[in-house]
Amino acid sequence: MPMPDFSLALPELWVGAMACVILVADLFVPGKDRATSFYLSLFTLAVAAWLTLDTQWDARALTFSDMYVADKLGAVLKVAVYGLTALAFVYARGYLKSRDMLQGEYFVLGLFAVLGMMVMSSAHSLLTAYIGLELLSLCQYVLVAFNRDSRFGSEAAMKYFVLGSLASGMVLYGMSMIYGGAGSLDLAAVARAANADNMLFVFGLVFVLVGVTFKLGAVPFHMWIPDVYEGAPTPVALFIGTAPKVGALALFMRLIYEGLPLLQEHYQLMLAILAVLSLIVGNLFAVVQTNFKRLLGYSTVSHVGFILLGLLAGTDAGNGAALFYTITYALTAAGAFAVIILLSRRGFEADQVADLRGLFQRDSMAAWALLLIMFSMTGVPGTVGFYAKLVVLQAVVDAGLVWLAIIGVLFAVVGAFYYLRVLKAAFFEAPPEGAPALEASGSFRAVLAGNALAVLLLGIFPGALIATCIAAFA
Amino acid sequence: MQLVIFYIFAAVLLFSATMVITAKNPVHAVLFLVLTFFNAAAIWLFAEAEFLGVALVLVYVGAVMVLFLFVVMMLDINVARMREGFARYLPLGAAVALVMILEMVLVVSAPDAPVPAAGEPLPDNNTRAIGSVLYTVYLYPFELAAGLLLVAIIAAILLTHRRRPGTRHQDPGKQVRVRKADRLRLVNLPREPKVAPAAAAEAQQQTETK
Numbered sequence: 086m087p088m089p090d091f092s093l094a095l096p097e098l099w100v101g102a103m104a105c106v107i108l109v110a111d112l113f114v115p116g117k118d119r120a121t122s123f124y125l126s127l128f129t130l131a132v133a134a135w136l137t138l139d140t141q142w143d144a145r146a147l148t149f150s151d152m153y154v155a156d157k158l159g160a161v162l163k164v165a166v167y168g169l170t171a172l173a174f175v176y177a178r179g180y181l182k183s184r185d186m187l188q189g190e191y192f193v194l195g196l197f198a199v200l201g202m203m204v205m206s207s208a209h210s211l212l213t214a215y216i217g218l219e220l221l222s223l224c225q226y227v228l229v230a231f232n233r234d235s236r237f238g239s240e241a242a243m244k245y246f247v248l249g250s251l252a253s254g255m256v257l258y259g260m261s262m263i264y265g266g267a268g269s270l271d272l273a274a275v276a277r278a279a280n281a282d283n284m285l286f287v288f289g290l291v292f293v294l295v296g297v298t299f300k301l302g303a304v305p306f307h308m309w310i311p312d313v314y315e316g317a318p319t320p321v322a323l324f325i326g327t328a329p330k331v332g333a334l335a336l337f338m339r340l341i342y343e344g345l346p347l348l349q350e351h352y353q354l355m356l357a358i359l360a361v362l363s364l365i366v367g368n369l370f371a372v373v374q375t376n377f378k379r380l381l382g383y384s385t386v387s388h389v390g391f392i393l394l395g396l397l398a399g400t401d402a403g404n405g406a407a408l409f410y411t412i413t414y415a416l417t418a419a420g421a422f423a424v425i426i427l428l429s430r431r432g433f434e435a436d437q438v439a440d441l442r443g444l445f446q447r448d449s450m451a452a453w454a455l456l457l458i459m460f461s462m463t464g465v466p467g468t469v470g471f472y473a474k475l476v477v478l479q480a481v482v483d484a485g486l487v488w489l490a491i492i493g494v495l496f497a498v499v500g501a502f503y504y505l506r507v508l509k510a511a512f513f514e515a516p517p518e519g520a521p522a523l524e525a526s527g528s529f530r531a532v533l534a535g536n537a538l539a540v541l542l543l544g545i546f547p548g549a550l551i552a553t554c555i556a557a558f559a
Numbered sequence: 560m561q562l563v564i565f566y567i568f569a570a571v572l573l574f575s576a577t578m579v580i581t582a583k584n585p586v587h588a589v590l591f592l593v594l595t596f597f598n599a600a601a602i603w604l605f606a607e608a609e610f611l612g613v614a615l616v617l618v619y620v621g622a623v624m625v626l627f628l629f630v631v632m633m634l635d636i637n638v639a640r641m642r643e644g645f646a647r648y649l650p651l652g653a654a655v656a657l658v659m660i661l662e663m664v665l666v667v668s669a670p671d672a673p674v675p676a677a678g679e680p681l682p683d684n685n686t687r688a689i690g691s692v693l694y695t696v697y698l699y700p701f702e703l704a705a706g707l708l709l710v711a712i713i714a715a716i717l718l719t720h721r722r723r724p725g726t727r728h729q730d731p732g733k734q735v736r737v738r739k740a741d742r743l744r745l746v747n748l749p750r751e752p753k754v755a756p757a758a759a760a761e762a763q764q765q766t767e768t769k
Contacts, residue, residue, distance in 0.1 A: 108713065149698060150695075150696040152697075152699050188717070190713060194710070197706065197709075212700045213700055213703065216703045216707065223711065227713075230718055231717075233721070288663075288667070
C-alpha cells in the first residue's frame with residue numbers, strides 16, 4: 086500500500102482543517118460581531134481557490150486509492166463554489182447581525198457544505214460521491230433551521246430533511262444496483278462495465294438521476310424549493326439557491342456523464358421529460374406567485390429546466406453550456422436574494438413582490454441592479470442570461486433536438502411576464518407609506534453593485550468564462 | 560439447510576422492519592428495530608462477515624438503541640395525533656409501493672440482468688482484512704465520514720443548546736473571584752432610640768409576671 090499523494094487533495098485538506106480551526110477560534114473571540122470567523126472564512130475560500138488553481142488546473146491524476154480525481158473539471162466546479170459561497174457569506178453578515186442570529190456556526194456549516202461540494206466535484210468512487218452529497222445535505226438542513234425561533238424555518242427544515250433523506254435513499258439504492266452490475270465502486274471501472282443492455286445499470290441510473298435532479302430541483306422533485314426558499318432565513322435561501330446547484334451539477338458529471346457514458350441514450354430521454362416538465366411547471370407557477378421568494382423558487386425550477394437541456398445534449402459543448410448556465414444563474418440569483426436582504430429589516434421580511442414597490446425612489450442603485458438581474462433571468466440580450474440560454478439552445482439544436490429548443494424559447498417568453506411584473510413594482514409604483522430608509526451598509530451595496538455589473542459584463546464579454554467551461558470537458 | 564435458515568432470518572427481518580414503521584407505540588417500534596438489527600447481524604454472520612455482525616450487535620443493539628430507547632421513553636409523544644391521516648394516505652402509499660416493488664422484481668429478475676459473482680471470497684480472518692484496508696485504502700472516505708459526524712454534532716448543539724435567562728446555575732469562575740466586599744456590607748446603624756416609658760413599664764411588668 087503506497088502512501089497516498091496528499092498534495093493533490095490539498096484544497097480539501099485546507100478547507101476541512103480551516104473549518105475546524107474556525108469552529109474552535111469562534112469560541113474564544115468575544116463580541117457579537119463574529120468578525121474573526123467571517124474574515125477567516127473568506128480567507129479560507131480565497132486560499133482554497135489559489136490552491137485549487139495551483140494544484141489541480143493542469144492535473145489529471147488520481148489519489149487516495151483512486152477515490153479522488155484532480156482535474157480541470159473539478160477545479161472549475163470548485164472555484165465556482167468558492168466564489169458563490171463567499172458571496173453568500175458577505176450578503177449574510179449584516180442580515181444575521183441585525184437579527185441576533187450571527188453565530189460562528191453559520192460560517193463553519195457553510196465551509197463544511199463547501200467541503201461536501203468539493204468532495205463531489207472530485208469524486209472518483211461511488212462511495213466518496215455519496216459521502217460528499219450527505220455532507221452537503223446535512224449542512225443545508227441545519228442552515229434552513231438556523232433561526233430556531235421561526236416556525237416557518239423549522240417546518241421548511243423538516244420538509245427538506247424528510248424529502249432529502251428520501252432522495253439520498255434513492256441515490257444509495259441506485260448506487261447499490263450499479264455496484265451490483267459493475268462489481269466495483271470505482272467510477273472508471275463502472276464506466277467500463279456499464280452498458281445500455283444491462284437492466285441493472287438502467288435501473289441504477291433511474292435512481293441516481295432522481296437524487297441528482299432532486300438536489301437541482303427539477304420537476305417532479307421540486308416540491309421542497311418554494312417552501313425552503315420561503316421558510317429559510319433569506320441569506321440561507323441565497324446560499325441554498327446558488328452554490329449547491331453547482332454541487333448537484335458536479336454529481337451529475339461524475340456519476341452519470343463520466344460514470345455511465347454508454348447509457349446516454351437512456352438518460353437523454355429521462356432528462357428531456359424532466360426538462361420540459363420543469364420549464365412548464367416552473368414558469369406557469371411563478372406567474373401566480375405574490376411572494377417574491379416563492380417566485381424566485383419557481384423561477385429556479387424553470388432555469389433548472391434549461392440546465393437539464395444542456396446536460397441532455399450529452400456533448401462536451403452541451404455540458405460546458407450547462408456549467409456556464411449554472412454558474413451564471415447562481416450569480417444572478419444571489420443578486421436577487423441580496424435585493425430582498427437589502428429591503429428587509431429586523432422584524433420585516435421584504436419577501437412579497439409588493440414590498441419592492443417604489444424601490445427606484447428609495448434606492449436607485451438597488452433598483453438598477455434588480456433591473457439587470459431580472460433582465461438576465463428573462464434572457465434580454467446584453468445580459469449574461471441571454472448568452473447562457475443561447476449556448477444551451479445551440480447545444481440542443483446541434484444534438485438534433487429542435488423541438489426541445491422551441492419549448493425552451495416559448496417558456497422563456499412566459500417567464501418574461503413575471504420578471505417584468507417585479508420590475509414594474511420596483512420602478513413604476515409608489516413606495517408604501519411610511520417606509521423607513523434602507524439601512525444596508527456601504528460594503529453590502531458595493532458588493533450588490535459589483536454583482537449586478539458582473540451580470541452585465543459577463544453578458545457582453547462571455548468569452549473567457551464559456552471557454553473555461555468548455556475546456557473543463559476537453 | 561443454510562438457505563432455509565437464511566429465509567427464516569430474512570422473513571423475521573422484513574416483518575420486524577415493517578413493524579418499526581407501523582407499530583402504534585414508539586417504544587415497540589424501537590424494540591422491533593432492535594430485532595431488525597439482530598436479524599441483519601445474523602445474516603451477516605451467514606455471509607461470513609463475522610466482524611460486521613458482531614459490531615452491529617455491540618454498537619447498534621448494545622449502545623445506540625439503548626440510548627434511543629431512553630430518549631423515546633422520555634419524550635411525551637401523543638400517539639393518537641401522530642397517526643392522523645395514516646389510514647387516509649394508506650391506499651395511495653400502498654399502491655405506489657406495490658407498483659415500485661413489481662417494477663423492481665421485473666427488472667432484477669429479468670434474464671438479461673446478470674449479477675456478477677461476488678469477487679474473491681472473504682478471507683478467514685475478516686477483522687484483520689477490514690483493519691488492513693480501513694485506514695489505508697479507505698482513508699479518504701473514512702476521514703470524510705468523521706467530518707460528517709462532526710457536522711452532526713455541531714448541528715445537534717446548534718439546534719438544541721440555548722441559554723435560558725431564568726435558569727439557575729453556578730459559575731465557578733465567579734465563585735472563585737468573589738471578594739469580601741462583594742458580599743459583606745458593613746453599615747453603621749444609628750443607636751436605638753430611647754424606649755418609650757409606657758412601653759418600658761409594660762415590658763417590666765411582663766418580666767415580673769414571669
